[in-house]
Every structure is written in structure tokens, then in C-alpha cells.
Amino acid sequence: MKRPFILILVSIFLLPLVVRPAIASEIWIFAIFGLGLNLLLGYTGLLSFGQSTFFGSAAYVAGWLLKFYGINAFLALGIGVGVGAASAALVGYLCVQRSGLYFIMLTFALNQLFYFTAYQWTSVTGGEDGMPGIPRPVLLGIDFKDPLVYYAFVSVLFLISLYAMKRIVESPLGKILQAIRENEIRAEAVGYNVPRFKLLAFIIGGAFSGLAGVLYAMLFGIVPLEAISFVFSGNVVFATLIGGSGSLYGPVIGSFVFIWLSESVSTLWARWPLLLGMAFVIVVLFLRGGIVEAWSRFWLWRSSKQKN
Amino acid sequence: MNKLSRRDILKMGAGAAAGLGFPAIIRAQSKEIVILGLWDATGAFADVGPINDRGMKMALEERGMQVLGRPIKYITRDGATQAGTSTRRTEEAVDGEGAKFVIGPWSSGVALAVSEVAKRKKVLHLFSGGTEDISGSRCHRYSFQWAASPYTAAKTVVDSFMKANPKAKRWHLLVADYAFGWSVEKYIKEVGKSHGLEFVGADRHPLGEREFSNYVQKAAANKPDVVAMINFGLDAVSGAREIFNFGLTPKIPLIMTWSSGVEELVQLSPEIRENIWVGSNFYYTADTPVAKAFVKSYQAKFGNPPGYAPSASYSMTRLLLAGFDKAKSAEVQDVIKALEGIEVNDIVGHMRMDAATHQNIRPYFFMRCKSKSAMKHATDFADIIATGDTPLPKEYGACKDIGGF
Amino acid sequence: MSFVAAQILNGIATGMLYALMGLGLSLITGILNIPNFAHGALFAVGAYLLASAANEIGNFWIALVVAPLGVALLGLAIEYVGIRRLYAVGHDYQLLFTFGLALILSESIILIWGPVGYSYLPPPILRGGLDLGFTFYPKYRLFVMVMAGLLVLVTWLFLEKTRYGAIMRAGIENKEMVSLLGIDIHKLFTVAFALGAYLAGIAGALTVPIRGVNPGMGVDMLGIAFVVVALGGLGNLLGAIAAGLIIGVAQALVAAYWTEASTVVIYAVMAAVLLVRPQGLFGIR
Numbered sequence: 001m002k003r004p005f006i007l008i009l010v011s012i013f014l015l016p017l018v019v020r021p022a023i024a025s026e027i028w029i030f031a032i033f034g035l036g037l038n039l040l041l042g043y044t045g046l047l048s049f050g051q052s053t054f055f056g057s058a059a060y061v062a063g064w065l066l067k068f069y070g071i072n073a074f075l076a077l078g079i080g081v082g083v084g085a086a087s088a089a090l091v092g093y094l095c096v097q098r099s100g101l102y103f104i105m106l107t108f109a110l111n112q113l114f115y116f117t118a119y120q121w122t123s124v125t126g127g128e129d130g131m132p133g134i135p136r137p138v139l140l141g142i143d144f145k146d147p148l149v150y151y152a153f154v155s156v157l158f159l160i161s162l163y164a165m166k167r168i169v170e171s172p173l174g175k176i177l178q179a180i181r182e183n184e185i186r187a188e189a190v191g192y193n194v195p196r197f198k199l200l201a202f203i204i205g206g207a208f209s210g211l212a213g214v215l216y217a218m219l220f221g222i223v224p225l226e227a228i229s230f231v232f233s234g235n236v237v238f239a240t241l242i243g244g245s246g247s248l249y250g251p252v253i254g255s256f257v258f259i260w261l262s263e264s265v266s267t268l269w270a271r272w273p274l275l276l277g278m279a280f281v282i283v284v285l286f287l288r289g290g291i292v293e294a295w296s297r298f299w300l301w302r303s304s305k306q307k308n
Numbered sequence: 309m310n311k312l313s314r315r316d317i318l319k320m321g322a323g324a325a326a327g328l329g330f331p332a333i334i335r336a337q338s339k340e341i342v343i344l345g346l347w348d349a350t351g352a353f354a355d356v357g358p359i360n361d362r363g364m365k366m367a368l369e370e371r372g373m374q375v376l377g378r379p380i381k382y383i384t385r386d387g388a389t390q391a392g393t394s395t396r397r398t399e400e401a402v403d404g405e406g407a408k409f410v411i412g413p414w415s416s417g418v419a420l421a422v423s424e425v426a427k428r429k430k431v432l433h434l435f436s437g438g439t440e441d442i443s444g445s446r447c448h449r450y451s452f453q454w455a456a457s458p459y460t461a462a463k464t465v466v467d468s469f470m471k472a473n474p475k476a477k478r479w480h481l482l483v484a485d486y487a488f489g490w491s492v493e494k495y496i497k498e499v500g501k502s503h504g505l506e507f508v509g510a511d512r513h514p515l516g517e518r519e520f521s522n523y524v525q526k527a528a529a530n531k532p533d534v535v536a537m538i539n540f541g542l543d544a545v546s547g548a549r550e551i552f553n554f555g556l557t558p559k560i561p562l563i564m565t566w567s568s569g570v571e572e573l574v575q576l577s578p579e580i581r582e583n584i585w586v587g588s589n590f591y592y593t594a595d596t597p598v599a600k601a602f603v604k605s606y607q608a609k610f611g612n613p614p615g616y617a618p619s620a621s622y623s624m625t626r627l628l629l630a631g632f633d634k635a636k637s638a639e640v641q642d643v644i645k646a647l648e649g650i651e652v653n654d655i656v657g658h659m660r661m662d663a664a665t666h667q668n669i670r671p672y673f674f675m676r677c678k679s680k681s682a683m684k685h686a687t688d689f690a691d692i693i694a695t696g697d698t699p700l701p702k703e704y705g706a707c708k709d710i711g712g713f
Numbered sequence: 714m715s716f717v718a719a720q721i722l723n724g725i726a727t728g729m730l731y732a733l734m735g736l737g738l739s740l741i742t743g744i745l746n747i748p749n750f751a752h753g754a755l756f757a758v759g760a761y762l763l764a765s766a767a768n769e770i771g772n773f774w775i776a777l778v779v780a781p782l783g784v785a786l787l788g789l790a791i792e793y794v795g796i797r798r799l800y801a802v803g804h805d806y807q808l809l810f811t812f813g814l815a816l817i818l819s820e821s822i823i824l825i826w827g828p829v830g831y832s833y834l835p836p837p838i839l840r841g842g843l844d845l846g847f848t849f850y851p852k853y854r855l856f857v858m859v860m861a862g863l864l865v866l867v868t869w870l871f872l873e874k875t876r877y878g879a880i881m882r883a884g885i886e887n888k889e890m891v892s893l894l895g896i897d898i899h900k901l902f903t904v905a906f907a908l909g910a911y912l913a914g915i916a917g918a919l920t921v922p923i924r925g926v927n928p929g930m931g932v933d934m935l936g937i938a939f940v941v942v943a944l945g946g947l948g949n950l951l952g953a954i955a956a957g958l959i960i961g962v963a964q965a966l967v968a969a970y971w972t973e974a975s976t977v978v979i980y981a982v983m984a985a986v987l988l989v990r991p992q993g994l995f996g997i998r
Contacts, residue, residue, distance in 0.1 A: 023400060094988055104808070108939070116980060122486075127487075129391065220392065220399070221424065224395070225391065238812070271349070272350075273816045273819075278813065284810040355829045517975075517976070522972075525719050545925065553854070
């Protein structure tokens, strides 16, 4: 097994000792969300500023079914994945033809459209108040109300997602997506149907977002309106960039840092967004490539010193 | 460097965690009573959280930070005026810090979400008001509402205003488009029937609207005798400002039905405030001994009079402490039982917590703003012209069964 | 009928402000090709600077000159220190940077001026309103309409009729060519960003007597500015002006008949237009 994988496994075991299980769970849920985005951002070169569309839609649909029909948790997760993929197919279909700033703006605009729909459709979504009362499942006689049990459940799903994403990016599909990122025109010239592959990346990313959305709803027992807002879309982009979009593990590390720091610093200083903003600026000016790259540069620097 | 034992690493982790505000391993001492103030420092109510915090702190410091001979540990979390963040941080404080008593947050929608957490985590939750659901359709044993019922507010405002302006029968309503706005609107129309009011318009605006000119022009076109706004915070401030800009006030009166009082009025200039009538859960000239003492020490500390926000958190904290005293226990269920039916004289006057609905039965205030020339000092905004405490009639009550623990 | 006319007039007045915001953002996105998420924060800084300056100096008109210049200077500094280094990197890092900047600016506003907003009345000569026959309208709003219109016109003339403006437009069309002509493209970028910041700042300053100041005012405006730019076409200055007016009037008319939808309509219009005409209403690319 490779070192990053072992590191992740170790942190899965150590994390609940250090932070609350709810926050620990959130970190891995957010990491799943980030994995989905990074297929678009890091591997295909598409900056989607509307990922919460899929996260939120899945959370609302699965949350509704869990709440009023008490469906099985696995079914809820499956439906979440499906809704995430379907909404991503819709948004992706409308967006993949565009590029650059237009692409970003269109994903953002469609996100706003979904947001305001959820905001106005109070009879279903609860609008501002959110959709509360989403039960956590009881599966095979195990009660997931215990935060640690639920944490274990989330961790397993995260590991599966990570493995699946690893397989995807290492597959021929992943190579094609990277070729599109490197040079879209060449990929087109070689004979790949670029928009179709972009759409496929969207759908897969949406499926991951959907999974994360349902897990999030079950974790906190509520689908808050912000789950479908551009704030969430932004957060997942920022977390991924902080971690480093160039690597499979970037979004994982990013969500770890982003959630942990924003949760802990916010209890220390009310004006913590100021520090967050500074962190963004510093990352952009000095640490492009994110933590993953900074880390590998550090090792490079260390080993070069040792040789001397 | 590589010789660190597992135990050392764990210790370091715990130390770092405590330093970063996650004392997961260091459990709260059992002797301490941990009370959480969920006050927004970011988001739509970023301006309110810090003054909520002031009021709560003052109430706790009055008692020397202890009750029943046990020390009180006061912790706060930033709910960011968002349901997700607020519920998450509440759970974290309950699990991690051992908080069993939660006060806040300021937004009624977010408070509803936090109320669900309180129910699930079995902790006591006190919150100010705005929605009728917590003491209505979504009532349960763990949440209490301090502010007046929307019905009490509507009744006080309409009755008192009509007494002063019997001829102003044509009303135009401007309503924030969410649960709070709808419920007050419903009761204003209901109470309005007995006065023969004609509602020439009732427009709903999205929460967080900043461009009110369109609504105001529409209101002007209806030629009403009075405009009544049912919105809160910046929405109310923006609306009042635009109603003045378009020349409606001071020619015709404007009613701010459910205002935060000082916090909103201070953002309007004296010219804008002319002929504005204000309904609020508290105004600092309230003629009660508790209010007088509170206002005096608040002004000495912060230089300006307290509005609804610090007063609510102050009074809620006092109510909770009164619950401890009555229960002679810091167990959640004992305190809840003590609070049910409790009667106290507090800053707003006489308060009684209705056991069946967990709705505070208490006076609501109605003020008229002073003209610039009549103001004696910079914060002499208004005079209280009436109070009212008619509780919600039984037939409207949606809380049929408050349930068990 | 007079009611509809009044709503349209009002839509134009608000739309002019939107156009001013959109014009600045369009200039920045068009020439620098970056998504400027700090544009709303610059708007807020302009508003706060005006309110402070007007209170300090006691004269609204001097403050109206000074405040936007302050924002332009801030823009100059931001471009010089940060954005200049980001032209070669992807939109993702540009976005992260400008978003971080927006956080820093809006939090600094809270730290400097406090979390509670306040009102500022128009100068005495512009208080009250005029009876236009079909409606009563505040003098100050009419002033803003004229002022914003003039600013838009001056900016337009500058870009169309002056040599430097021509270079800027060329910069939107083809950056390589501008560089080949021996023009310092970096200087062009700096000036463009400062000009865009100036327009955001003066839009903020002009808004103060209407909306007062509060720390969240920038975020409220940012979304609209983006819609205006996307609707008008990236880098299309005439398009930004038209889109600003369209959004303003659409919002006013929807608010007249279906008030709840007045926010949704902005984004619905934008999404619909982008789907049919991805380059925006007036975009060519």
C-alpha cells in the first residue's frame, strides 16, 4: 500500500480522538464532495462554481424520502447518487459547450436558479428554515444515532469513494479527461468527443456530490438552505485549491484543513473570515499547487539538503 | 525525533485540540453548569450577535457567574445566521463542552432548526421569537419562546394605532416573505377586521431585499392612509428609508410592526423617523424596576441604550436562572418543569411561561417616534404609548400537545 | 398607465446604478480576463469612504469626488501587489484570490466602521421629491440617474474617442497585438483595474443616501454585477449598460406584479439568455 493511503487510514482512526465525531464525519463527507469536484477541476480543467446544485438537490430529495417515507438508508444513498448524477447531467449538458469565464458564470447562474427555487418552494424545502427532522438510519440492527458509529459508516463510504475515484482517474477515461485539460484542441483532433467526455465528468462528479449531500443531511438531521447555495459551491472549490487540485489527495487534505480550521478558529475570533481571506491570498501568491505541492517541495528541499 | 511514543502523540493531539477549541478529551467538570449562547458573528445578523452576547453576559455577571452554588461556564458559538452552521455548532457544544442549556440564536428560521437539535439532544433551548411555530405547530418540551406571540404583537399594534388614528382605515402591508412575516400578517388582518380596516395592498418581498423603491412606488400608487411593514433588521431599515425618500412619511404614518427598536431606529436619521410608529418586544424607557436598573448599567458600560437584542438575551438568561432557582436543580428536565408556568417580574413587566405551549405571556410595546425637535438627546427616539399582552386565543393555537421528554 | 410608467422610470434609475457596476466589472473581466469577486467589496468600500468623508468634511460633494478616487487607489494597489502576478495562472486561483480579497475587505469594514450600518441623508438641495405628473419621485434618485448616465457616457466617450481608450478596447480584442505595438500591457491592465474599481467606488458612493451603509452591501451588489456582465457579454461595454437597464426595469416590473419573484427573475433572465445566446445579448465572442 502506498504512503498516502496509510496516512489517510491512520487519520481516520485518530481524528475522532482530536475533534468531535460530527466534525470528523463532516471532514470526510466534504472530502467526498471535493473528490467529485476535483474530477472536474483538477483532472478535466473545468472550474465549476455550482457544485452545491447537485449536493443540495440530492440532499433535498433523499431527505424528503427519508423523512416522509422512512426509506432504507442504502436506498436513500443510492437515490442521492442518482439525483446528483441526473442534476449534474442537466447542468452539464447546458454548460459543457462553454469555456473560460462563461463556463464559471453559467454554473454559478444555474446554481442561483436552483437556490432560489429551493428558497421559494417552502412547502417542500422549508425555505430559509431548512428541511429538518431527517432521521439517521438503523441498519442491520446497528443504530447510527451514535455519532461514532455514524462516523465509521461515513469513513467506510469515504474510503470506497476514494478507491473508486482512484480507479476512475487511472482508467482510460481519466487519461482522456487529463488530455482534454492539457490541450482541448488536440484531444478534439485526435478524435475524442470532448463535450461528451466533459459531460461524463460532470455526471460522475455530480454522483459523488449527491452521495456527500445525503450523508450530510443524515449527519445533521437537516437540509439547510445553504447546502444548495453558492457558499457551499465556493467552499468546496476553495478547500480543493487549498489542498491542491493537481492531486487525487488534494481535496481530501483541503477539506481536512478547511473544515477543521474554520470550525476551530471561528470559536476563537469572531472575525475569522478575515484570516480565511488572508489564507486564500497567501495560498494564491505563494503556495499555488496547494498543500500537496508545498509538502512535496518541502521533501524535495529536505532531501537535497541531506545529500549535501 | 522518531522516538515519540504513541502516548506522546496522543497527548500532543489532545493539547493541540484543546488549543484550537476542541477540548474533546478534557471533559467539562461535572460541577460546572455549561450554558451556550448561540450568537451570530457572521452572516445576516452579524451586527446583532455581539450585543446579544453583552446582555447574556450581564445577566450572568449579576449572579457572580454562578447559580445553586455552582459555577457557570458561559460559552458562545457563531451560528453564522445559517441553519446548517448553527445546528452543527450547537451539537458540537453539547457533545464537546457538555452544554445542556442553549440560548439563541437571533434568526427565527435558524432557531427552528436549533430547536430540533434541542429536542434530539434533550437540552433546554430558550429563544427570543419571530416565528409562531416553536410555541405552535412544532412545539415540544425542550424549547421555550421568550418574545411575545405574533398575535399579541399584532393585537397591540393594531389596537393602539387605531386608538390614536381612528380614521386611518386604508392599510398597505409590506411583508417579509417567510414564516415570521406570514404569521404576523395573518393576525394583523384578523385583528384588523374588528376595526373595519381595508387592506389596499399586501406585498411580499424576499428576505434580504435591498431595493425597496419598486415596492414603495407600488404602495404609493395605492394611496393608503398608513403603511405597515412586517419585516426585521436591515430589511426594515431599508424599507423605512425608501418610504421616506419617496415622500410617503412623514405625510402618512409608517408602522414597523415587529421592530428591534433601538437597533433599527439608530440606523435611521431623525428626519426619516418622523411619523414612524414602532411595535417592539422591548423599549428602553419601559417603566419597570428591572428595566431601569438594566438600562442604567448597560448605558454606563456601553454608552448607548439597549435595544431588543441585548434585552432579550438578558431577560432570557434571567428567566433560565430563575428556572434553576425554582427547580433547585440543574438537571434539564427539572429546570424545564420549573419553567413551565413560572411567573416573574422582569424587564418587560410581568411574564408567565405558558406550560401548555411554552409561549411567554408578556407585554408587547408600541411606540411613536419623536420629531427631531422633541428629542432630548441623540438616543431619545420614541415614547411608549401603549403596551398589550392579550395572549393568542385558544382557537388559533397550533400546539395541541407539547408532548413528553 | 402612470403606474407602469413610474415603475419603468424607477427601473431605469436603479438600472443605471447596475450599469455602472457592470461597466466596471466588464472592463476588468474583459481586459484582464479575471473573475473579480472583490467587485462588490470595492462597491462597499466606496460607500463607507463617502459616508466617512462626508461626515468628516461636512460636504457631500467633496466626499463624492474623494471617495471613488480612494477606491481607485485601492484598486491600483491591489492590481500592483496581487493580481499582476496572476495573469498566467488559471481562473481557479484568480477566483480564490479575489474571493479572499473580498473577505478581507468586508471584514476590515466591520473592524473599522463596526457591524451596525447607518443612514446618510442626501445634501439639502437634493432632499424631497418632484411631482413628475405621473408620479412623485425623489430628487436624489433623479440626480443619481443623471449622474450615473453621465458617468457611463464619459466612460464610453473615453473608450471610444480617446487614443488610450482605443488601446483599451484593442486590449479586450487582442492582447498580443497590443503588446506587439509596443504598448506596455501591464500598465494597461493596471489602469483598467483602477478604472473598474473607480466605477464600483462611485456606484457605492452614489448609493449611500439611498440605501445607507452596512457591511453586507457589497455581497448584495456582487451577484447583480455578475449578472449584468454575463447578460451584456464579457467585455462588451455597451452590452453592460444595456443589461444593467434591462435588469433594473425587469426587476421593477416583476416587483409590481409578482413581488416574491423579483430576485429570482434576475437569475432566470440570465440563465435563459446564456442558454440561447451563450455570448450574452451583445457579446461577439
